[in-house]
Amino acid sequence: MNTHEQRLPEDDERAPMTMEERAVWVYLVVFVATSVAYFVVVVPRALSQPIDEVSWVVPMLWAIGISIGGTIVGSILAAVGSAIGLAARGRNPELELGSDERDKQIERLGNRATATVVSTGMLAVLVLAMIDANTFWIGNAAFLSGFVGALVEAFVKIRAYRRGF
Secondary structure (H helix, E strand, O other): OOOOOOOOOOOOOOOOOOHHHHHHHHHHHHHHHHHHHHHHHHHHHHHHHHHOOOOOOOHHHHHHHHHHHHHHHHHHHHHHHHHHHHOOOOOHHHHHHOOOOHHHHHHHHHHHHHHHHHHHHHHHHHHHHHHOHHHHHHHHHHHHHHHHHHHHHHHHHHHHHHHHO
């Protein structure tokens, strides 16, 4: 087989993991790690002192920043590692790792699931703002909404990649 031809998977064989699928896995791992770290820092503070005194903004900004940076760096490392591995085996990384129509459909599916979750969470944030809740609760409700939305998006996408629609 010419190295420029793409080999199609057999019926029972899994399709090669595209860069988009690898990025979803990286996103899931990084986002869960940073969000758990945030809650590990903030929850004990919230349990041991008055909510008005809990320092939560800086840890949240760190969690968000590290999530973004970690996802970018992790996705780049996964792409480079995959390309090197495929090239070492004499396979064409561009053909095997490139995105396809399935990736676009899975992206739309994940976005729809996330929109539903985050919209519901933002309704809770709006209610908290309407009742003049402490900014700790408003900020953390927004963060939790994003966290749950990210989990749902990643799980929906991974399930679609692994089992189909």
